[in-house]
Amino acid sequence: MNLRDEAAALDREDPLAPLHDQFSLASDTIYLDGNSLGVAPKAAASRASEVISGEWSQGLIRSWNTAGWFALPKRLGNKLAPLIGAEQDEVVVTDSISTNLFKVLSAALRLANERDPKRRVIVSERSNFPTDLYIAQGLIEQLDRGYQLRLVDNVSELASAIDENTAVAMITHVNYRTGAMHDMAALTRTIHAAGALAVWDLAHSAGAVPVDLNGAGADYAVGCTYKYLNGGPGSPAFAWVPKRLQNACTQPLSGWWGHKKPFEMSPEYRPDDGIGRFLCGTQPIISMALVECGLDVFLQTNMAALRQKSLALSDLFIALVESRCANFPLRLITPRAHAERGSQASFEHPHGYEVMQALIARGVIGDYREPRILRFGFTPLYTRYVDVWDAVETLADILATEAWRAPEFAERGAVT
């Protein structure tokens, strides 16, 4: 592609283009960071107003029933389910991804222990998002029964690391840094062939790529709603447990929302039958309610259409960077093969931090990840082909003019 007009032509032909208008995006911003925080659906502001001025202010305590607040985790879970290949009543939207991982990893270890108490290893990747590793470490320390976290440095070592001592393989489907995507079905088969359980983290998958948890035979999964699902900053995460495993175990965060009859106020915990037992405490309703605004946009399309555009956007971005920035030390670390790529493209640059700050200063918002990584997410609900074109032009100019060398771009603040 040699002209911005060609990108504009792609937008005109794009069947998803009308969805762009359902999001609140400043016209001077090119946002390639929906993999970190999704853009606000326009519906979110009015929905928040309804919840605050109507349900809370007027409905008051009655709204727990009349506005369906108490039912939100399961109802939103059912709305999210089709995006990840889950059945109805297999997903709850609740808590944070870290907390949900603690729950499902605890349940998985209990189940693995029942099946074969010799298995004491959790296998994961050192490149996994840190909170997953931290949660596993916290759980292992708490259990204090000889569990170990075995981390592989390279994906090629993963299959051989999963062996007769493995209780659980805890795998993130799409790597947050590189965008590399596992073959969920194949890796789940490998995990099961070794007699272990498969816990999947879908933080960078849900709403980003087609996911078929049941088709893959996965055992447990968690994910978040504030990235590709556009649920709002820090919006509640989700947990998935297939029907066949829901009642196999309890989980330790046994708060009253997971009780079979919470309003009997019994002093004895009795876990709910089904996915409800993966709930814990009272949920932040306003943040929770807005998750629905993000999910509702997905009802107007499907993951196959989104995936097609996502790959077209990332292919275009990679091709343009490699042609228009060919003289600069950028190295693609995202797999080129479609089957191995999530919905992002990451490049290493020796001054990645400064280059990203210079991009952001010009309104092209991606993000930086240690070490030296420029990360760009593609969110086909609202990212346009011209955005890709303009972003690369801006990057090329920043590199050609060495604008990133300005002192203000070297200052390290807190980064997210």
Added chain:
Amino acid sequence: MNLRDEAAALDREDPLAPLHDQFSLASDTIYLDGNSLGVAPKAAASRASEVISGEWSQGLIRSWNTAGWFALPKRLGNKLAPLIGAEQDEVVVTDSISTNLFKVLSAALRLANERDPKRRVIVSERSNFPTDLYIAQGLIEQLDRGYQLRLVDNVSELASAIDENTAVAMITHVNYRTGAMHDMAALTRTIHAAGALAVWDLAHSAGAVPVDLNGAGADYAVGCTYKYLNGGPGSPAFAWVPKRLQNACTQPLSGWWGHKKPFEMSPEYRPDDGIGRFLCGTQPIISMALVECGLDVFLQTNMAALRQKSLALSDLFIALVESRCANFPLRLITPRAHAERGSQASFEHPHGYEVMQALIARGVIGDYREPRILRFGFTPLYTRYVDVWDAVETLADILATEAWRAPEFAERGAVT
């Protein structure tokens, strides 16, 4: 008091009366359920609009830093601290009360184990709010090291139940059902004299009664922000750990927000120094931000003034019920002694459920708790003396006319 005018005169003389206007309350509603869900501060709607249309929609990912989202748990914790006798940097607003209890109870058991590994008993009251008992049960089951939950049926048995085998006494300061309040300082002394640690639940205390955690020498505490603190439905809860114990132990929900350097993205968990290590995962920012609207109202008054009015309101309510409903089988189960009473009054009635439904149908909103309990909360920021008068008049009329016998009031829906 024999006339509504006398109540109106009390309102005219009430220095807290102007605060009523800072809340969104329908004029046809008398709300005596702020102990379950606080009323919306008027500021909440505009703050939500700022967060959604400004910080999220315009600021996007930058708002984690520029709008201070990442700092909210500690900043709001510092704002809440004076209300509970906490120092700065001793409180985080985060997660649910159930999840926070899991954290602090885990930390308390670790510390108790270091001090004396023979202690394997958690003491609590059978009448405690169920989720506290459920969380203790879940933790005990997970630890699987012989811990027991010892529940006393009567408060008079509590001191003798705390003995040389007790690791932790897990006590709720104000009972959710009866409104009975413990003497925190005295009971903490008893707990410490037995060599145990004191974990306090402030769900019905924070913003309701003066609390002095440090003055009482308490060890850990949790509480919620959606009751008397008016933070919004299910708004994030809080955890308090005094400086002297913060670094004594880690807690098992070791998510990335509790890491010393979360953005180094290290695969090894290193707990933050201080209260930060009691954070876990990414927080629901919109619900979190609104907690501040509730806290800001408290900056305009103080707990001593609020306590004085709270007791005046509940004294008046009790006196009016006992005089104007004397012919009906209502029995006060809330202590009459001020020092033993929280900010509510609860009455048993053989048809408590139906009576409460009839009250709600007439715009007097209290709530019902098993078994047979009518529960009325008094929230001096927005409850007026005339509200108390009108509520009792409505109750008297419902009892006198037996309006509660209408069939629609017998239907049991989901209750909260």
